[in-house]
Amino acid sequence: MAPPLSPRPRPRILLISLVPVASWFVVRPLLDPLPPLPALWASVGFSIFAFLAAFYLVPALGPTFVKANLKGKDLLKVYSDPIPESQGLVCASIYILLLILFIPFPFSTSLANLSGSGNKVEGLLGTASLHHELSVYLSSLLSLLMATLLGFLDDVFDIRWRHKLPIPLIAAIPLLMVYYAEGGNTHVVVPLPFRPFLGLLVNLGPLYYLYMSLLSTFTTNSINILAGINGSEVSQALIIAISVIINDLLYLPLPFDFRIPMHLLGNQTEVEVGGAWHAGMAYGSSELVARHLFSLYFMLPLVGVCLGFMYHNWYPARAFPGDTLCYVTGMAFSVVGIQAHFSKTLLLFFIPQIFNFLLSCPQLFGIVPCPRHRVPRFVPDTNLLHPSKTIFDKQPPTRLASVTLRILATLGLTELTVDPESGVILEATNLTILNFFLLRLGPMNEKRLVQVLMCAQVAGSALAFTIRYGLAGILYDGDRR
Secondary structure, three states: OOOOOOOOOOOHHHHHHHHHHHHHHHHHHHOOOOOOOHHHHHHHHHHHHHHHHHHHHHHHHHHHHHHOOOEEOOOOOOOOOOEEOOOHHHHHHHHHHHHHHOOOOOOOOHHHHHOOOOOOOOOOOOOOOHHHHHHHHHHHHHHHHHHHHHHHHHHHHOOOHHHHOOHHHHHOHHHHHHHHHOOOOOEEEOOHHHHHHHOOEEEOOHHHHHHHHHHHHHHHHHHHHOOOOOOHHHHHHHHHHHHHHHHHHOOOOEEEEEEEOHHHHOOOOOEEEEEOOOOHHHOOOHHHHHHHHHHHHHHHHHHHHHHHHHHHHOOOOOOOOHHHHHHHHHHHHHHHHHHOOOHHHHHHOOHHHHHHHHHHHHHHOOOOOOOOOOOOEEEOOOOEEEOOEEEOOOOOOOHHHHHHHHHHHHOOOOOEEEOOOOOOEEEEEOOOHHHHHHHHHOOEOHHHHHHHHHHHHHHHHHHHHHHHHHHHHHOOOOOOO
């Protein structure tokens, strides 16, 4: 029987039109006069190439994955034709390869010498030595490579949730070791209410490395946990990456300036962006410019890859990302959060994932039984999704599980089915944000559900910017950059 889904069209005009544009951005830093931030031009070009590579290679390599038995059935569809899995490996390979090809642009003095002026190119080398910057970049690449390997092993061996949670710690080792070898800062600024007791700065020492390890574990697994419907994983990564890019652009030199009236949100100061060598919100700090350029070098190609793959993973999906994409994108976010020193801001972009993780904790840590798949329940007759349930058919829930579920039900986070005579809980909707959306908004089709998830992610990013630049003055004084 012929498969119900054929590959989505891949117009050649897209390839013909975008290749010259991408090539121009890559070559432009090599031409005189040298543009400001030349490596950023090259990064934009490589990002376009990343989009094109993912757009054309994912469907081309799909049959090869199917032949290698890397295939799966879409649990929320009426058909059972095999769909290529682990396509995150293709995306990760494109992403890492282009990051490797990009190395000469930000880490070579030859670009600065092309202009003949002999002056340091603004924001290209930052304030640290070239070797230091290169070692940080290469350690980040090594962590991404390890995340790709471990993610693909997870796809092949289907590791259980309780065992896969600490896996990202292994991939983060190169990142943390270089951070330690380069004398990375472990001091944190104390919020205003605690300064009378702790002072302005506190050195966390080894605890700061523990925090960074947990950050890499969270960013990787939080995207993986919030999965199960077409387009969910890649849409999360795409929106978070765009949010990080917007945050980075606020710190770059701009040819114009403007003020954001933060007093409307209760902040007594105004945020000034741009101006001649104000470096945006960095206010002349070349170190801050270098940090956020570093972040852009990793985020721009990630957006390109995610856009190209999302075209094929959108409902109804022609390709599945597997755990590999979740591992790589999560590790990329950890890399920029740690190395560019804005981990707290990064976590704000994960508000939906934090909510989903906290809601999932009773099942992830065994308080409430956790089925193998917690995806919503599909009703073929109506093509709608309903909240899936965990059923206590073998034994009643423990006292701790009952108390936990009743508290969550009171908060409207789950729905219980209770025996009318004994009061024992018989069923409970699974504790995920997707089931929560279906519980509160009613049954909907899969495409609508992923759109609701994307809206929640965008709303979370908007709230993150409000907190970071509007309400941070409540806990911190001075210029919080």
